[in-house]
Each structure stands twice: as C-alpha cells, then as structure tokens.
Amino acid sequence: MEIEALENSSHYRLGKHYYDMNRYEQAKEHFQQALAEAPTNTTLLYMLSYCEFELDNYEEAYELIVDTLEKGLITEYVYQLLGLILRAQKKWYEAEQAMLQALSINPQEPGIIASYAYLMYETGHLKKAKLLMDEARRIEPENQTVLHYQFYMNLIDDNKKQQRDTLEKYIQVADDELPKLLKIGEEAYFRDDYKTAKEALVQAFLLDPTNERVKELLDAIDRETHIVFLPNRLVEKLGGTLGTWAISIGIIMLLSYFAPAALGYYLVFIIIFSIYTWTSPLIYKIVCKVRSH
Amino acid sequence: MEKIDLIKQMAESNPENGATWYLLGLEYAQLGKNNEALQAFTEALRFGDQTLQQQTILELGKLAAAKPVVQEVAVSQKIAKTQYAETKAEPATDEPAEDDSTEPMASNLMPFQVIRGGQGGREDERIQVPLTFNDVGGLHDVKNAIQMKIIKPFVSPGLFERFKKKVGGGILLYGPPGCGKTFIAKATAGECRARFMPIHIADILDPYIGGSEQNLRSLFSSARANKPSVLFLDEMDALGYNRSRSSSDTMRTVIDTLLTEIEGIEANTDKMLIIGATNMPWDVDPAFKRPGRFDKMIFVSPPDEEARKTIFSIKLADRPLEQIDYDVLAKETDLYSGADIENVVETATEEVIAEIMRTGVERLIHMNDLKQAIQSTQPSTIDWLRTVKNYVKYANQGGLYNEVESFLSRYKRI
Structure with missing residues (x-):
C-alpha cells in the first residue's frame, strides 16, 4: 500500500527524476517531502542516504542508512553504501565489516567485490586488493563499477598499459559521457599528454561545469603549460634541481678555464634564473590575477 | 436501464x-x-x-x-x-x-x-491579467532580442512572410535563478496577446511506462488547439536533460517525444511559440539547441540598475515608509537578483518589526534599515556567474555564451 502511495507521490517522482540525473541536491529536497508522506519507506530512506553521501554529508548519510537497515531493508547494496560512507569517514575497520556483510549476502556481486578491493588497496593491503579485483573481473569483466575501480588502481600503480586497456573497456560499457571523458583526461594528464587531456577535459567541462575534479585538472594543465613556468620545466628536463646545479657547476668550471670574462655574466644569470624559478608560482598568481581583470 | x-x-x-x-x-x-x-x-x-x-x-x-x-x-x-x-x-x-x-x-x-497535468496549485498562474514588457523594468537588451526574434514576426507577420521568414519556433532563456525568466516569458505572451501555458516537469512525469510521453503530447495538442499560445517549458534542463549523461531509458523517450513535438510546431503550426527557461543551459540536450527547435539562446542577466529600482519600488509598495531613495538602493545592489531584492526588503521589514516589538515604539521603514539589510546579504547570482565564467573560459568555442562573456567582462569581482 505504501509502495503504491509512493509511486503516486509527485515528490517521489520528481525526486527520482533528479536522482537519475545525478542532481542530488534537488532529489534530496523532493525525497524529504516524499518521506513526510511515507516515513517508513526504506527505499526512500536508502535513496535519501545516497543523496547525502553524494553531497558529502556523511553523518546524515550514515544515520539514514542505519535507519534503513533498522527498518528492515537488509540487502547487499545497503551494506555496500554503508561501507562506502564509512570509507569516506575514514572508519576503515567498520567499512570493511560493512563490505563483508554485503558480501555475505551476495558473494557474487562484482561491484561490491571491486569496492572492497579498492578499500583494501587504500588501506595498504595490496595483495588482497589485487586478488579481490581479479575475482571481480573473473565474475564480470565488463562491469562498469569494476572497471572504474580497476582504472584508479592502475592509475596509482602507474601501470600505463593496463590503464589504457581498462580505459578502453570502460569507454565501451559506461553510459554516462562525463566519467568517460574525465578518465580519458586523467589518463592523458598523468602521462604528461596535456593536449589530449585538455581536449577531453574541456568536453567534460561542457557537460558539467560544476564538476570540481574537471576544473582542478584543467587549472593544473593551464599551470603546467603556462609560459611563466618554462624555466621550471627546463629544470625538470635537466634532471630536477640537483641535475641543474650539477650542470651549472660544470659550466662554471668550463667558463673559468676557457672564458673567465664571461663568468661574471653567467653567475648573474644563474642567480636571476634561480630566484625566478623559486618565485614563479607567485608570478603565475599575479599574471592570472591581472589577466582575469 | x-x-x-x-x-x-x-x-x-x-x-x-x-x-x-x-x-x-x-x-x-x-x-x-x-x-x-x-x-x-x-x-x-x-x-x-x-x-x-x-x-x-x-x-x-x-x-x-x-x-x-x-x-x-x-x-x-x-x-x-x-x-x-x-x-x-x-x-x-x-x-x-x-x-x-x-x-x-x-x-x-x-x-x-x-491542459492535463498534476499541479493543482499552479492554477493561479493561468488566470492572471496579461503582463507586457512595460511591466518588466530594464533588461532592454533581452526585450529587444525577444521583440525581434518572436514578437514582431508574431504580431505583424506581413514583412516576415514576404521574406519567407517563418513565424514560430523557440527561444531558450538562460541565466541565474531568480532573475525573471518566467516573468519575461509571461510578458512575451502578453505582448503577443497569446495564451501563456507553462509546463513544468511535474506536469509530465507519470509513474506508468509511456504515461509521461502521453502527458507531453496532450499538453502540446492542447496548446495547438488554443493558438495563439506561448508554451513555456520551465526548467528545460530537467525536461530535456542531456541524453549523453542520462542512464535512464524512460527519460530518453520523453526527450525524443519533446523533440518531435517541438519539430511539429515548426513544421505544421503557426501562431504558436515555445519558450524554454533554464539555469543550467549546459545540461540541456544539444539537440534542442539546433535550428528549428530553440533557434536562439538569450541570456537573462541579473536585473540592471533600472530594473532593480523598479523591483524595489514594487516590493516596498504599500509598506509604511519614510522617504526612500530608490536610485541609491539600486546602485548598492549590483548583481542582486529579483529574489535577493525581495529578501533585502523582507530582512529590513523584519528588523523594523523586531525593534517595534522590543521598544514598543512604532516607526516607519527608513532608508538605513534597507541599507543595513543590503550589507547583511550577498547576491545569490555570484555562484552561478562564477560557474559560467569558468565555462566561458574553458568551453565557449562555439561562441554560444558570448553574451555572458560580455556581461562578465564588466564585473571584475566575479
């Protein structure tokens, strides 16, 4: 009866519509009003908890998911969400317990195995994480959640070949364009292919200009490729600060032997160059500020 | 029997x-x-x-x-x-x-x-005396754009017919929330002396498969049967959400139906206008932005000085006031939306009432009360403008948001 009432509730329908659009703020508002009509509906509580989780309100999300469990909706997905909330709260042990509960209900759910694998990876249990991920991939190699976690594990491992393989598979199965473009951008960014990264991230930005991660990466690319940081990039190419100093000392010795008259000029250049590379972040900030005005 | x-x-x-x-x-x-x-x-x-x-x-x-x-x-x-x-x-x-x-x-x-639909409480919107552009203070650029794009072809189609310019089609109004997109749409309907028929996502959504599509078709057929009419699609981003981001198959069919219906207006009917409004133009499916659907996107900026002055005078009308300098109020509320100005007036009024209750001495609303209320509030449009500023910076290759860019260039603090 309550389910029927829920289906007929315009607030529920609107909330569900926004929920499917990943607009959790608006979905939350409508779900809260629907909850007033059906206060014990566990599906509604679960979805509201998910909204709070996506909005980074972990305390509220936790209370709602516990309420969902107390009211009798005990499924692997409820425990998985509990695990994700606890992971976000950095309560690693409790998060693992929740994931294990989820797996005890359904040990064959690849999405849950993959999220458990990522939890293990985050907490440093690399071998266990790898075994779990292998198992998730064995059950369903083209599961979107599995490929999502696999991609980030490969990214952290800096395993470029596997990164590309996972990304290719992810692009084939994912239905939302935004995470696809974001992953393409991230993969290219971390192998220093800023051109490709920027192209993908601009496309992602077209889809969602409120996405913080996309903005952060675009800003980082802007910074990395800015002319102000050209000397810093040169230092990096020469093997970092130590390499640059070694080369400088070499040049000083050569100059003092072959062209002592030029030594003074070179020393002045080195001092200016060093000061510039130290102060370039500040110069960049000033340039950005001036440009935005 | x-x-x-x-x-x-x-x-x-x-x-x-x-x-x-x-x-x-x-x-x-x-x-x-x-x-x-x-x-x-x-x-x-x-x-x-x-x-x-x-x-x-x-x-x-x-x-x-x-x-x-x-x-x-x-x-x-x-x-x-x-x-x-x-x-x-x-x-x-x-x-x-x-x-x-x-x-x-x-x-x-x-x-x-x-018109079928579930929003009983929205009846009032449809039984109002028609608004016109005279009721919209300021925003001359927006009004001129709408005049040229739809009102003139609608009211005096002769010249446009001679040049084989079609009457009808749609415009998409976008801008920060609370800046009068709905009001302008109503005024457009009033200028065209056409019925204003608002559609909200809540009028369409139906729990049964195919129900939403049927609702949508019914709304359009009602509008067709009652031309001249202006069909106003509120929250266009929710109605026509970008399909490349949607995982819901149900919503895809609704969007397909909406596209077909809008195409139908362009092809078969005259004297029917369609106006969409959105705070998030980037979430509207690109198919809607192609010629023949929403031909033109118009940026509804936060109210300009003249508009703010009008809004203040409307919101303060019939309240016990001392001499108020509306020019000063308008100058001090740059980037405030209509809703923000209403909030300023309410805050000032609340303060005065609280003081009267505290002291027992009745007094009028002073200029200072309003100034203090302005100081205690912030324009709500800034977040939206910052988002769109980044959008313009990184993703305006098509020049779709040039109007916003030129608006933003006048504001250093965003």
Missing part, C-alpha cells in the same frame, strides 16, 4: 477506456450536467488517443460556450486545467440552462483551454 447508466457502468468497469468516458461526457452534456460532463471529458482526455483528445477538446469548447461557469473551473482544477480568455468573464452560478438561453454569449469569451 437507461443509456447513460449503461455507459456509466461501462466506464466504471473499464476506467481506462477513453471512448467510454467521451460518450459519457456527451450524455451528461446533453442532460446539462456540466460538472459531470467536464469530469468525464477530462478522463477521456487522459485515456483517449490523439483523435479522441481533439474531439474531447472540441466538446469541452462547446461546453464552455454553452455555459461559462467559473465555479466549475475551481471544482475541476484537480483533474483538468481550464481557463477563460484574459478578459474577465462574468461569474455565473451553476443554474438551469434556460438562464443562459435568454442571455447572448459574450463575444469576448473563449472556449475552455484544457
């Missing part, structure tokens, strides 16, 4: 048969039971196919012409949306039909306009 009882029984046993409801409505109409007829026709609209819906709308028109009963509108507002012409109809009661036959029908009365 009488014929009407038989049809009634059929309708009760199979409530999803639109044709039965239509027949029942006809029977009731013949008997002069207008309330019952209206309800039966509304059910026919809900369950009937497109042909039956057209017939039902015609019957509803006849029903209204035969007996313009305002009270019926209120009775049926839960199930059907009805509206008289902008000119106020003489309120009548549900009296026997002979009263009507003695009085010739007023020539300025128009038939019922029936």
Whole structure:
C-alpha cells in the first residue's frame, strides 16, 4: 500500500527524476517531502542516504542508512553504501565489516567485490586488493563499477598499459559521457599528454561545469603549460634541481678555464634564473590575477 | 436501464477506456450536467488517443460556450486545467440552462483551454491579467532580442512572410535563478496577446511506462488547439536533460517525444511559440539547441540598475515608509537578483518589526534599515556567474555564451 502511495507521490517522482540525473541536491529536497508522506519507506530512506553521501554529508548519510537497515531493508547494496560512507569517514575497520556483510549476502556481486578491493588497496593491503579485483573481473569483466575501480588502481600503480586497456573497456560499457571523458583526461594528464587531456577535459567541462575534479585538472594543465613556468620545466628536463646545479657547476668550471670574462655574466644569470624559478608560482598568481581583470 | 447508466457502468468497469468516458461526457452534456460532463471529458482526455483528445477538446469548447461557469473551473482544477480568455468573464452560478438561453454569449469569451497535468496549485498562474514588457523594468537588451526574434514576426507577420521568414519556433532563456525568466516569458505572451501555458516537469512525469510521453503530447495538442499560445517549458534542463549523461531509458523517450513535438510546431503550426527557461543551459540536450527547435539562446542577466529600482519600488509598495531613495538602493545592489531584492526588503521589514516589538515604539521603514539589510546579504547570482565564467573560459568555442562573456567582462569581482 505504501509502495503504491509512493509511486503516486509527485515528490517521489520528481525526486527520482533528479536522482537519475545525478542532481542530488534537488532529489534530496523532493525525497524529504516524499518521506513526510511515507516515513517508513526504506527505499526512500536508502535513496535519501545516497543523496547525502553524494553531497558529502556523511553523518546524515550514515544515520539514514542505519535507519534503513533498522527498518528492515537488509540487502547487499545497503551494506555496500554503508561501507562506502564509512570509507569516506575514514572508519576503515567498520567499512570493511560493512563490505563483508554485503558480501555475505551476495558473494557474487562484482561491484561490491571491486569496492572492497579498492578499500583494501587504500588501506595498504595490496595483495588482497589485487586478488579481490581479479575475482571481480573473473565474475564480470565488463562491469562498469569494476572497471572504474580497476582504472584508479592502475592509475596509482602507474601501470600505463593496463590503464589504457581498462580505459578502453570502460569507454565501451559506461553510459554516462562525463566519467568517460574525465578518465580519458586523467589518463592523458598523468602521462604528461596535456593536449589530449585538455581536449577531453574541456568536453567534460561542457557537460558539467560544476564538476570540481574537471576544473582542478584543467587549472593544473593551464599551470603546467603556462609560459611563466618554462624555466621550471627546463629544470625538470635537466634532471630536477640537483641535475641543474650539477650542470651549472660544470659550466662554471668550463667558463673559468676557457672564458673567465664571461663568468661574471653567467653567475648573474644563474642567480636571476634561480630566484625566478623559486618565485614563479607567485608570478603565475599575479599574471592570472591581472589577466582575469 | 437507461443509456447513460449503461455507459456509466461501462466506464466504471473499464476506467481506462477513453471512448467510454467521451460518450459519457456527451450524455451528461446533453442532460446539462456540466460538472459531470467536464469530469468525464477530462478522463477521456487522459485515456483517449490523439483523435479522441481533439474531439474531447472540441466538446469541452462547446461546453464552455454553452455555459461559462467559473465555479466549475475551481471544482475541476484537480483533474483538468481550464481557463477563460484574459478578459474577465462574468461569474455565473451553476443554474438551469434556460438562464443562459435568454442571455447572448459574450463575444469576448473563449472556449475552455484544457491542459492535463498534476499541479493543482499552479492554477493561479493561468488566470492572471496579461503582463507586457512595460511591466518588466530594464533588461532592454533581452526585450529587444525577444521583440525581434518572436514578437514582431508574431504580431505583424506581413514583412516576415514576404521574406519567407517563418513565424514560430523557440527561444531558450538562460541565466541565474531568480532573475525573471518566467516573468519575461509571461510578458512575451502578453505582448503577443497569446495564451501563456507553462509546463513544468511535474506536469509530465507519470509513474506508468509511456504515461509521461502521453502527458507531453496532450499538453502540446492542447496548446495547438488554443493558438495563439506561448508554451513555456520551465526548467528545460530537467525536461530535456542531456541524453549523453542520462542512464535512464524512460527519460530518453520523453526527450525524443519533446523533440518531435517541438519539430511539429515548426513544421505544421503557426501562431504558436515555445519558450524554454533554464539555469543550467549546459545540461540541456544539444539537440534542442539546433535550428528549428530553440533557434536562439538569450541570456537573462541579473536585473540592471533600472530594473532593480523598479523591483524595489514594487516590493516596498504599500509598506509604511519614510522617504526612500530608490536610485541609491539600486546602485548598492549590483548583481542582486529579483529574489535577493525581495529578501533585502523582507530582512529590513523584519528588523523594523523586531525593534517595534522590543521598544514598543512604532516607526516607519527608513532608508538605513534597507541599507543595513543590503550589507547583511550577498547576491545569490555570484555562484552561478562564477560557474559560467569558468565555462566561458574553458568551453565557449562555439561562441554560444558570448553574451555572458560580455556581461562578465564588466564585473571584475566575479
């Protein structure tokens, strides 16, 4: 009866519509009003908890998911969400317990195995994480959640070949364009292919200009490729600060032997160059500020 | 058993048969039971196919012409949306039909306009005296763009016909929330002397498969039957969400239906305009932004100084005031939206009332109260403008947001 009432509730329908659009703020508002009509509906509580989780309100999300469990909706997905909330709260042990509960209900759910694998990876249990991920991939190699976690594990491992393989598979199965473009951008960014990264991230930005991660990466690319940081990039190419100093000392010795008259000029250049590379972040900030005005 | 009882029984046993409801409505109409007829026709609209819906709308028109009963509108507002012409109809009661036959029908009365949908509380929007651009303070650029794009071709189509320029099509208004997109759309309808028919996502969503699409088609067919009309699609981002981001198959079919219906306006009908409004233009499916759908995107910026002055004077009207310098208030509320200005007025009023209650000495609202309220508030449009600023910076290759770019170039603090 309550389910029927829920289906007929315009607030529920609107909330569900926004929920499917990943607009959790608006979905939350409508779900809260629907909850007033059906206060014990566990599906509604679960979805509201998910909204709070996506909005980074972990305390509220936790209370709602516990309420969902107390009211009798005990499924692997409820425990998985509990695990994700606890992971976000950095309560690693409790998060693992929740994931294990989820797996005890359904040990064959690849999405849950993959999220458990990522939890293990985050907490440093690399071998266990790898075994779990292998198992998730064995059950369903083209599961979107599995490929999502696999991609980030490969990214952290800096395993470029596997990164590309996972990304290719992810692009084939994912239905939302935004995470696809974001992953393409991230993969290219971390192998220093800023051109490709920027192209993908601009496309992602077209889809969602409120996405913080996309903005952060675009800003980082802007910074990395800015002319102000050209000397810093040169230092990096020469093997970092130590390499640059070694080369400088070499040049000083050569100059003092072959062209002592030029030594003074070179020393002045080195001092200016060093000061510039130290102060370039500040110069960049000033340039950005001036440009935005 | 009488014929009407038989049809009634059929309708009760199979409530999803639109044709039965239509027949029942006809029977009731013949008997002069207008309330019952209206309800039966509304059910026919809900369950009937497109042909039956057209017939039902015609019957509803006849029903209204035969007996313009305002009270019926209120009775049926839960199930059907009805509206008289902008000119106020003489309120009548549900009296026997002979009263009507003695009085010739007023020539300025128009038939019922029936729109299906679930928002009973939104009835007021449809029974208002039409607004015009004279009611919109400032925003001259927006008004000029709308004048050129839709009002002039709509009101005086001669020149445009000669140049084979189509009348109709759509515009998409976008801008920060609370800046008067809906108000401008209403004023556009008023300028065109057309019916204003708002559609919100809540009018369309239906829990049953195919229900949302059917609702959408019904709304468009109602608008077609009642031209000239301005169909206003509020929260266009929610109605026409970008399909490349949506994982819901149900919503995809709704968007496809909406695209087909909008195309239909362009191809088959004149004297019907479509205006969309959104705070998130980037979330609107690109298919809507192609020529033939929403031909033009118009940026509705936060109200300019003149508009703010007007808003202040409207919001402060009928309140106990001392001498107020509206120019100063308008100058100090740069980037404030209409809703923000309303908030400023409310905050100042609350402060004055609190002081009166504290001291027991009654006083008027001073200029200082309003200034303090302005200082204690921030314009809510800044977040939106910052987002769009990044958008312009990174993703304006197509030049779709040049208007915003030129607006932002005037503001250093964003």
